[in-house]
Amino acid sequence: MTFDSNxxxxxxxxxxxxxxxxxxxxPLSIQYPDLSEADAYRISAARLQLRNRRTTGYKLGYTxxxxxxxxxxxxxxxxxxxxxxxxxxxELPHDALIHPLVEPEIAIRLHEDLALASNHDxxxxxxxxPEFMLAIEVCDTRYLTYKFAAxxxxxxxxSASRYVLGASSPISLRTDLETLSIELWIDGEAKxxxxxxxxxxxxxxxxxxxxxRLSLENxxxxxxxxxxxxGLTKGYRVQRGQTVxxxxxxxxxAGVSVQFT
Numbered sequence: 001m002t003f004d005s006n007x008x009x010x011x012x013x014x015x016x017x018x019x020x021x022x023x024x025x026x027p028l029s030i031q032y033p034d035l036s037e038a039d040a041y042r043i044s045a046a047r048l049q050l051r052n053r054r055t056t057g058y059k060l061g062y063t064x065x066x067x068x069x070x071x072x073x074x075x076x077x078x079x080x081x082x083x084x085x086x087x088x089x090x091e092l093p094h095d096a097l098i099h100p101l102v103e104p105e106i107a108i109r110l111h112e113d114l115a116l117a118s119n120h121d122x123x124x125x126x127x128x129x130p131e132f133m134l135a136i137e138v139c140d141t142r143y144l145t146y147k148f149a150a151x152x153x154x155x156x157x158x159s160a161s162r163y164v165l166g167a168s169s170p171i172s173l174r175t176d177l178e179t180l181s182i183e184l185w186i187d188g189e190a191k192x193x194x195x196x197x198x199x200x201x202x203x204x205x206x207x208x209x210x211x212x213r214l215s216l217e218n219x220x221x222x223x224x225x226x227x228x229x230x231g232l233t234k235g236y237r238v239q240r241g242q243t244v245x246x247x248x249x250x251x252x253x254a255g256v257s258v259q260f261t
Contacts, residue, residue: 002036002038008046011046012047013047015047015142022095024141024144027144027149029152036151037154039151044154054083056081056085057221058081059079059230060206060228061159061230064230064233067231070234077153081228086162086165091261095240097140101238103139104183104192104231106199106232107163107165109226109227111224113220115127116218117211118215126171126173128223131171132175133166133169136163136164136257141156142156165256166246167254177202178195182194182196182247183246183247184246185247187243193233194231194233199229199230200230206229240261244260
């Protein structure tokens with residue numbers, strides 16, 4: 001059953017209110033077990049309208065096996081990034097969030113539009129002249145816990161909350177993002193590590209997946225878009241006062257940090 005526009009708006013408002021008040025709600029699928037993926041994306045889009053901020057890109061969810069196992073979700077999804085979600089200055093108030101999780105990621109920025117098509121691969125993404133940077137994604141579900149159905153997560157904009165970007169590096173045909181090793185540190189303690197291949201085999205393939213998925217909605221990635229290609233490890237809860245750092249064993253690649261104040 002497809003939800004009417006009034007119900008879509010009502011559920012979008014409930015999630016928006018939960019984010020603004022930091023008072024989480026029960027997963028939507030509990031009350032609406034027939035919630036479909038299509039309607040979940042409609043709810044996410046309606047909430048984006050309520051946010052009323054400039055779109056800066058997209059975040060991918062569940063591109064790694066580690067995240068799919070942790071959250072018991074079987075397929076990738078996407079959310080939309082807006083300019084108010086970018087953390088600048090290296091500090092993030094913990095009280096602005098409900099129950100934040102951090103994930104180490106490789107972010108991609110495009111310098112040209114990606115063609116509107118449904119058959120993208122690494123080569124077509126390379127044609128959009130991408131660059132990459134290390135990133136910290138801060139996820140924050142607006143539900144009571146991190147136990148929810150895939151459609152709940154989609155409606156909640158794939159738990160998008162904040163993101164932090166390191167300095168960018170160019171991508172050439174010789175750049176091996178698949179084997180690039182990324183480490184997650186919390187308060188100077190190594191928590192986990194992953195490689196670029198954890199994101200659907202290659203972060204560029206993750207971007208290709210997104211381009212193909214967006215083509216179903218007759219849209220595409222634009223020059224300047226940031227794409228968070230998915231957590232390379234499972235997510236880790238953080239507390240006030242902790243500092244999170246993501247680094248690479250490749251010394252020429254800039255790390256990135258954020259402190260939860």
